[in-house]
Amino acid sequence: MLVISGDIYDxxxxxxxxxxxxxxxxxxxxxxxxxxxxxxxxxxxxxxxHDRDQLSIFETLKYPNSRFKVVDQxxxxxxxxxxxxxxxxxxxxxxxxxxxxxxxxxxEDAIEQCTKVLACxxxxxxxxxxxxxxxxxxxxxxxxxxxxxxxxxxQFEKIVPYGPIIMxxxxxxxxxGPVHYCGSFERMSHGEE
Numbered sequence: 001m002l003v004i005s006g007d008i009y010d011x012x013x014x015x016x017x018x019x020x021x022x023x024x025x026x027x028x029x030x031x032x033x034x035x036x037x038x039x040x041x042x043x044x045x046x047x048x049x050h051d052r053d054q055l056s057i058f059e060t061l062k063y064p065n066s067r068f069k070v071v072d073q074x075x076x077x078x079x080x081x082x083x084x085x086x087x088x089x090x091x092x093x094x095x096x097x098x099x100x101x102x103x104x105x106x107x108e109d110a111i112e113q114c115t116k117v118l119a120c121x122x123x124x125x126x127x128x129x130x131x132x133x134x135x136x137x138x139x140x141x142x143x144x145x146x147x148x149x150x151x152x153x154x155q156f157e158k159i160v161p162y163g164p165i166i167m168x169x170x171x172x173x174x175x176x177g178p179v180h181y182c183g184s185f186e187r188m189s190h191g192e193e
Contacts, residue, residue, distance in 0.1 A: 001079065001093075002030065002039060003130050005168025005182055007046035015057070027058045035063035040079060044071045045099035046132045046168060071097040074113050076121055094123060096159065098131035100169065107151045114159060129160045132168040135179050153177060 027043075034041050043058060062068055080092040096114060104110040118124070136150045156165060156178070165179045173183030 002041045003166065004041070004043045005046070005130060005132050005166065007132070007168060007184075024057075024061065028061050031058075031061055031063050031066045031068055034066040034068055038065075038067060038081075041066075041068040042071055042097065042130065043068070044097060044130065044132050044168065045101035047100050071099050072101060074098055074102070074110070074117050076117055076123065076126065093128060094126040096126040096129045098129065098133065100132035105148050107149050107155060110149065111151075111155045111159075118159070125158060126160050127163040129156060129163070129165040130167075131165070134169055135167070135176075137176055137179075138170055138174070138181065153179065 030039075030041055033039055056070060056072075058068075059070060075097045076095065077097070078092055078094050096118070098110060098114065102110060102113075104113065118126070134147050134150045136152050139146055139150065160178070163178070167179060167181050170181040171184040172181070174181045
């Protein structure tokens with residue numbers, strides 16, 4: 001499974017811009033791999049000012065049999081046909097997705113919606129959370145940039161008691177407790193091109 005945790009773009013772009021063309025080439029190649037191998041690909045919406053509604057264009061690049069989905073709202077999924085490359089793992093994985101293009105201004109509101117979505121499918125918890133956003137522990141207290149919707153570890157104790165929380169948004173890779181920031185392969189800090 002390949003998860004792209006948001007911020008494909010860093011601004012609104014035209015379809016014929018150089019950055020959009022490169023992003024389309026990359027996504028087209030990933031979708032070909034998905035169609036050929038069965039690789040699951042999930043693309044989460046990142047920060048609204050970055051991704052906006054631009055990710056929906058990648059839906060048009062899908063090949064028959066590609067297993068690709070753009071996640072633009074809080075959602076859950078049970079993936080039932082996971083296998084490792086060596087064939088020594090088989091099983092299912094319950095995943096909660098939390099993109100960052102949401103209307104919620106407070107983390108409490110987003111977590112309440114997550115709880116409602118879990119209740120709708122009859123789940124008490126998930127194996128993994130994949131999202132885009134900020135946890136309090138990654139922003140220094142004296143920072144001048146503290147987003148209004150910041151998550152806290154204790155908000156996720158019942159939602160994902162044993163599994164990881166994989167997040168996008170912070171450019172530098174890092175881990176604290178169950179929270180993993182995958183980072184960026186191109187921009188390693190805010191404002192660095």
